[in-house]
Amino acid sequence: MYPSVHIYVDKYSAAKIEAARKDGQLIPAPGIGDEAFFQQKGKIWAELYIRTGDRLLLIEKDIPPDGTFESVKPPMVALARAVIAKLR
Numbered sequence: 001m002y003p004s005v006h007i008y009v010d011k012y013s014a015a016k017i018e019a020a021r022k023d024g025q026l027i028p029a030p031g032i033g034d035e036a037f038f039q040q041k042g043k044i045w046a047e048l049y050i051r052t053g054d055r056l057l058l059i060e061k062d063i064p065p066d067g068t069f070e071s072v073k074p075p076m077v078a079l080a081r082a083v084i085a086k087l088r
Helices: 014-023 069-087
Strands: 005-011 035-041 045-052 055-062
Touching: 005 069, 014 035, 014 045, 035 069, 045 069, 055 069
Parallel strands: none
Antiparallel strands: 005 055, 035 045, 045 055
């Protein structure tokens, strides 16, 4: 298995955040964009939703077999900050 990251940039919609909330707990991630939330998708992958201005940035990352949800958060935050810098 090769770890992967997917990045999506879309127009912000509160409905998209609410749809994600129905899939599971959203964990606030302060200090990233205007508003941000992590979500764990089983033991397989993690998602980071970030509202920045009128855009929604979604980063999905595989959780490696020897990793944890907590271990993938720091690299996801670093990637989010780099992408946000380009969006502004």
